[in-house]
Structures are given as structure tokens and as C-alpha cells.
Amino acid sequence: MEPDRFAEEKRRGMTIDLGYAWTRVGEGPGATVLAFVDVPGHERFIGSMLAGLGPAPAVMFVVAADEGWRRQSEEHLAAVDALGLTRGLLVVTRSDLADPGPALAEAQEHLAASSLGTVDGVAVSGATGAGLDELRRALVRLTATLPSPRTDGRVRLWVDRSFTIRGAGTVVTGTLGAGTLTVGDTLALGDREVTVRGLQSLGDDAGAVPAVARVAVNLRGTDVAEVGRGDALLTPGAWAWTGVVDVRVRPHQGETADLPSELVAHLGTAAVPVRLRPLGGAMVRLTLHEPLPVEPGDRLVLRDPGRHAVGAAAVVLDAAPPALTRRGAAASRARDLAHADDPAAVLADRVRRTGAVRAADLVAAGVPTQDASRVRTVGDWLVDPATWDRWRAGLVAAVDEQARTTPLDPRLTADAARRRLALPDRALLAPLVEAAGLAYADGRVSRPDAGNDLGPAEAGLVKLEAHLAADPFAAPERPELDDWGLGVPELAAAERVGRVVRLAPDMVLLPTGPAQAMRTLAALPQPFTTSEARQALGTTRRVAIPLLEHLDRRGWTVRVDGGHRRVKGR
Structure with missing residues (x-):
């Protein structure tokens, strides 16, 4: 397949925009289908390169035997390293024009110092076909090392291309990294919902496409001008859009303090200007020029547009950080974020700030809830342990006060208890009563030994x-x-x-x-x-x-x- 689509690309022999190709290795049901996103190499097109690289699970890194390691190779590796990609394959091409050994050794040395680490290397010639069989085998080995994708749950498809097909309407393409798309699905596009009219994967029609896959989505009732590269098709209500994130930054060169205050953040296929506010050490707050659907763990590439270069890698630690209003708040926040690589700590920090929050709301805000070991799970709610202890003590005190001040009515009503404790949901009251060792019957809370005695009125009764x-x-x-x-x-x-x-x-x-x-x-x-x-x-x-x-x-x-x-x- 020829991934270069434009006449200028064919004339100059240089990739300018993203190209797409796929192939099948082997025959029958055991065949491996491989899809490629061909990205441009020139520094002037680094933005396009990052749009193609962002959603990819693995990389095939190509170096020419007769040119060796180049500046564009360094820029590509910086992007790969910033995205934390750990699986790849080195290919030295044009091996018919020069001995591939030196280029292979030099490139493997560079790659070994990045997130890719030690990777297989293959020398090939597109002109003679030498090494292509070994390349195919190496690609199959690479795909076998990829983790099993998540095919259920929410979807976030970053759009890398949009166009119109006569009789079908608007079509967008992207790399589906998780979840499954199905014909008839309703997806969110910005602030409105769109319907999946049809699906293709690698040129074939499909009723459903599970991750990981290249996918083309035909959208019903959507003009091509309304969607383009950088947009995302999302499961409705499952993603929180944010304009502020706290991240851990790793500069490509130099120290965090040396980074400019204005950079461009690349996430998926999106590119958004951001303003940096150092918090302390490697912790930085990014204010996005426009909000994006972000979740903790997302990896950003921070690009310096003035130098046409990757400035830093960033990992999102919190997609809904607290405001910094007090003196010393930035430094305190940096200390809190120091433990943000621990999912349980991230979850506990978010719950601590609010006291209690619905698990579904955290998922929608991009906070993983799998590790809830440091918070209390109560039905659909996650509760901060300190808040739970305060509620429990407050409930006991409220019941005792009710019995002391109103002996004829020693039982506290559920509504009064909820108001007294400021419980966000009445469903939290029953487990709280049990934890406090109290009794709960007929919508009222009391001491277990309260009985039916009416105190001073008992004799008359x-x-x-x-x-x-x-x-x-x-x-x-x-x-x-x-x-x-x-x-x-x-x-x-x-x-x-x-x-x-x-x-x-x-x-x-x-x-x-x-x-x-x-x-x-x-x-x-x-x-x-x-x-x-x-x-x-x-x-x-x-x-x-x-x-x-x-x-x-x-x-x-x-x-x-x-x-x-x-x-x-x-």
C-alpha cells in the first residue's frame, strides 16, 4: 500500500501528513492483521507526527542505512519516550545502499536509553526485498507482546482524519485503544450527541469493532466541518472535560524550571496550548487553552512550537485538581502529588477532599476506582475514613441529645439525622447506624436499649x-x-x-x-x-x-x- 495520499508527497518523496496502511501476515484464522499509521519525519510536521503516534500501542522505528541516526530520529524518539511507549521494533532500511550494521548499532544504543529499551532490530531493502520475511516475523512477535486490550466500558476515539463520502456523509478515522464501537451507538462529540451510522476496519464493513483497531466511523447527521483532527468521540456521560490538570513533568533536556511558561500539549490527536505553573520539583499545573477529556494516567507530550521540538513528557496525576488559594498551597500540593503514582493514594486524595463521592462520578471524572483500599466503600459511595468516623461519632451524639432533650421521643428521625450530619445520601444512614452500634427501625434511629419506655409518662401509660x-x-x-x-x-x-x-x-x-x-x-x-x-x-x-x-x-x-x-x- 502507498500511504502517501497527496501529489506533493509523491512528488517530493516525503511524508507530509498522516498516512494509513495495513497488511496480513500469514494465512487462515491464525493470520496476523497489522495496521500502520505512517507519520511525517520532518521537524516542521512534528505536530502531525504526534497526532499519529499518540494513540498507538507500539512503534516501528525506521532508520536508513545510508543516513544513520538523524535529527528527526532524535525528535521521534523524544516523542516516543514522552508517551512512555515500551514496545517497538527497529528497522534499518535501504540496506542495499550501505552496510546496515553501523546504523543498526547506533540506533539500538539510542533506543535503549528511552522508554523502549532493548528492541529487536531488522535490516531490510525495499528495492530488493531482502529481510522482508524476517521483518514480517518480527512484527508478529511484537504484536504477541502487546497487552490484551480492554474491549468493554467507555470509549474515547481520537479523530485523526475526517472526510465526506458521496451517499454516506461524514466519515472520521482513528485508532481505537479501548472499548468497542457498534453500529447504532450514540457518542458524544463536544457538547452534542451523534449516531454511528456505519463502521469499517481496514476497508471491511463491520457491525462492531473492538479495540485495538484502526476504525472508520460514518456519522449520521454530522457535517464534515463539525469534526476534525483533535476531536474525540466519547461514551456519553462517561468522561469529564477539564481545563486544568496537575502533572508530573520530565523535561527532554534540562530542568523543569527551564521550561517555557507556554507550550503546546499533545494528547491523542489533540494539540492545545497550555500555561505552566510550577508547583515544586517535577510537579506542574497545566492550564489548557480549551478543555479536553482527560483522565489520570494520560501521557502528554509538551512541545515547544518555537523550537519545533519536544520540550517535556508529562503524566496526568489529577484531572480535577483543587484550587490553589492559600499561601504555600502550591508546595503543599506538590507534596500531595508525590504519591500520585499510587492509584490508591490518588483515589484517597480525591475522596478526602469531598468527604464522600459516588463511584460513578469519580469514573466520569477520570479517577480509577479499582483500588479502594484506603477509602470506605458504602454501596455506590466511596467515603473518606476520617469523614466516616466523624459521621459515626456525630450520629451517636445526636441520638443521645435527642433522648436527653426529648425523653418522650428519644428516637431521631432519619431526615433529622441526615440533616444533622450533612449526609449526601440517605442510603448512607443505615450502614452508618450499624457501624455506630445503634438501632434503626420505622425510619428512626435510637440506642438499642431505648425500648418503648416513655420515661416520666410510663406510669400513666x-x-x-x-x-x-x-x-x-x-x-x-x-x-x-x-x-x-x-x-x-x-x-x-x-x-x-x-x-x-x-x-x-x-x-x-x-x-x-x-x-x-x-x-x-x-x-x-x-x-x-x-x-x-x-x-x-x-x-x-x-x-x-x-x-x-x-x-x-x-x-x-x-x-x-x-x-x-x-x-x-x-
């Missing part, structure tokens, strides 16, 4: 219970209740703990009273009058009428007309 046990429908009147020290607050408290049922604010029966009444009413000829019910229950109209209305509200009795009721179902 015992007399009330004895009275109703002897005559279930003889609800005491106000003078008797006053003699027993049972006002409306005391009766309400007794109802809350299940000791009585209130028919009116100061009219009560035992909790068994309504069911006992139903057994009596069900034995009457249906329908029955209020007078017949009163006589059967052996009570007064003062009690019978609110009792019947109570049974109506429960749905146990049904009004037939103005003077009659019947037991439901009879």
Missing part, C-alpha cells in the same frame, strides 16, 4: 393500657388522661413507639383494638349502621364514629350510603 385491656373500646376521656399525666404529646409519643393507636389527638385504643373491632363487625349482618356497630362494640358514639372512620381510612370498611357501612369483601 401503664394505667391506660390496663384500662383498655379490661374494656378495649372504652377510650378514656380527658379528665382520666389528665389524672394519669397523659397529654397529647405523651399520647403521640406512645403511638410512635407502637403502644397505642390514636383515633383523634386525645382518643386512643390499644394497637390490637382496630383488628378486634373488625372481628366483631364482620359478624354483623351487612351492611350495618353506626348504631349497630356501637352496640356490638359496647362503646359510645364518641368512640364508635372515629373508630369507624379509622377503619374506613385503612380500607377495612366501606361506606354504602350516608347511614350504612360494610366490611370490605362482604
Whole structure:
């Protein structure tokens, strides 16, 4: 395949823009399909080179036998090293024009000092075909060393090309590094959603394309002017866009302090101007000219556009860093970031700042949640251990205060507990109650030994219970209740703990009273009058009428007309 697409490239024999090619090594189901992104070498096109290199999982590094190691080789290796690529293959070409040995040895020495380390080297000639069979075998060995890609979960496809096909519309291409694309998928493009109309991978139509793969995506209802290199197709709602990131910087040459304050950051196929604010040591805050979908662990190349050169490598440590508002905040932040290579420390730091956060929100913000060993997992929430301990102590104190100040109502309502502790979700209360050794029933929190005792009102309540046990429908009147020290607050408290049922604010029966009444009413000829019910229950109209209305509200009795009721179902 000829990856150079433009007439100028063919005329000058020099790659100017990204080119694309693929091949199949071997036959049958065991064949290896290889896709290549051909990147330009000249320093004036380093931006395009980085767009092709950014999403790639491995690199085939080419040096000419008759030219050896060149300045553009150094720039390419600096980019490879900045991106932290660890898998590659060295190819010395034009071996028919010069002895490939010196070029091979020199290049391997340079590569060994980079993230690639020691790699296989192959000498070939495109003119004679010498070494091409060994090159194919070496490429197959290289692909066998690549880690298994993640084919589920969220997608981030960096677009490296967009064009229009007559009858199909807009098509974009990119290297899918993780996840799976499927025809019919809805993806986010900037602030709007687009639909995948069709998919191709290496020239073949596909219903779904899993990573890692070169993929062409036909977008429905999207003009070609609305999407281009540097854009990203994303799983909707799964990525947080950020304009500020904290990174660890490794300058290509010199010290961090020597870096310019303005550089261009390359991520995927995107290139965005950034402003650098040193925090201390190798830690730097980058303010992006425009936001990007970034996650911790992303590797950036910081390019110096004035020198047409790679200035530094950067690893994103935090994609949603805190504001630096206090004196000494930058230095303190640098110390915090010193442990950011530890995923558990990164997660714990983010959770610590907010106290508690939903795991899904962290994933959307690009914070990996797999290692939650330093935070507390409570359902869908991740909670800072110190915050959890503070909540637990606060809940115990709130319950004890409720019992002390309101002995008739010693149980704290769930809503009051949530407000008191400023819990972000009521779902956190039940596990918090358990951790605090408290009791939680009927939407209220109390000490386990709180029981149903009403404190000062207990003696009067015992007399009330004895009275109703002897005559279930003889609800005491106000003078008797006053003699027993049972006002409306005391009766309400007794109802809350299940000791009585209130028919009116100061009219009560035992909790068994309504069911006992139903057994009596069900034995009457249906329908029955209020007078017949009163006589059967052996009570007064003062009690019978609110009792019947109570049974109506429960749905146990049904009004037939103005003077009659019947037991439901009879």
C-alpha cells in the first residue's frame, strides 16, 4: 500500500501528513492483521507526527542505512519516550545502499536509553526485498507482546482524519485503544450527541469493532466541518472535560524550571496550548487553552512550537485538581502529588477532599476506582475514613441529645439525622447506624436499649393500657388522661413507639383494638349502621364514629350510603 495520499508527497518523496496502511501476515484464522499509521519525519510536521503516534500501542522505528541516526530520529524518539511507549521494533532500511550494521548499532544504543529499551532490530531493502520475511516475523512477535486490550466500558476515539463520502456523509478515522464501537451507538462529540451510522476496519464493513483497531466511523447527521483532527468521540456521560490538570513533568533536556511558561500539549490527536505553573520539583499545573477529556494516567507530550521540538513528557496525576488559594498551597500540593503514582493514594486524595463521592462520578471524572483500599466503600459511595468516623461519632451524639432533650421521643428521625450530619445520601444512614452500634427501625434511629419506655409518662401509660385491656373500646376521656399525666404529646409519643393507636389527638385504643373491632363487625349482618356497630362494640358514639372512620381510612370498611357501612369483601 502507498500511504502517501497527496501529489506533493509523491512528488517530493516525503511524508507530509498522516498516512494509513495495513497488511496480513500469514494465512487462515491464525493470520496476523497489522495496521500502520505512517507519520511525517520532518521537524516542521512534528505536530502531525504526534497526532499519529499518540494513540498507538507500539512503534516501528525506521532508520536508513545510508543516513544513520538523524535529527528527526532524535525528535521521534523524544516523542516516543514522552508517551512512555515500551514496545517497538527497529528497522534499518535501504540496506542495499550501505552496510546496515553501523546504523543498526547506533540506533539500538539510542533506543535503549528511552522508554523502549532493548528492541529487536531488522535490516531490510525495499528495492530488493531482502529481510522482508524476517521483518514480517518480527512484527508478529511484537504484536504477541502487546497487552490484551480492554474491549468493554467507555470509549474515547481520537479523530485523526475526517472526510465526506458521496451517499454516506461524514466519515472520521482513528485508532481505537479501548472499548468497542457498534453500529447504532450514540457518542458524544463536544457538547452534542451523534449516531454511528456505519463502521469499517481496514476497508471491511463491520457491525462492531473492538479495540485495538484502526476504525472508520460514518456519522449520521454530522457535517464534515463539525469534526476534525483533535476531536474525540466519547461514551456519553462517561468522561469529564477539564481545563486544568496537575502533572508530573520530565523535561527532554534540562530542568523543569527551564521550561517555557507556554507550550503546546499533545494528547491523542489533540494539540492545545497550555500555561505552566510550577508547583515544586517535577510537579506542574497545566492550564489548557480549551478543555479536553482527560483522565489520570494520560501521557502528554509538551512541545515547544518555537523550537519545533519536544520540550517535556508529562503524566496526568489529577484531572480535577483543587484550587490553589492559600499561601504555600502550591508546595503543599506538590507534596500531595508525590504519591500520585499510587492509584490508591490518588483515589484517597480525591475522596478526602469531598468527604464522600459516588463511584460513578469519580469514573466520569477520570479517577480509577479499582483500588479502594484506603477509602470506605458504602454501596455506590466511596467515603473518606476520617469523614466516616466523624459521621459515626456525630450520629451517636445526636441520638443521645435527642433522648436527653426529648425523653418522650428519644428516637431521631432519619431526615433529622441526615440533616444533622450533612449526609449526601440517605442510603448512607443505615450502614452508618450499624457501624455506630445503634438501632434503626420505622425510619428512626435510637440506642438499642431505648425500648418503648416513655420515661416520666410510663406510669400513666401503664394505667391506660390496663384500662383498655379490661374494656378495649372504652377510650378514656380527658379528665382520666389528665389524672394519669397523659397529654397529647405523651399520647403521640406512645403511638410512635407502637403502644397505642390514636383515633383523634386525645382518643386512643390499644394497637390490637382496630383488628378486634373488625372481628366483631364482620359478624354483623351487612351492611350495618353506626348504631349497630356501637352496640356490638359496647362503646359510645364518641368512640364508635372515629373508630369507624379509622377503619374506613385503612380500607377495612366501606361506606354504602350516608347511614350504612360494610366490611370490605362482604
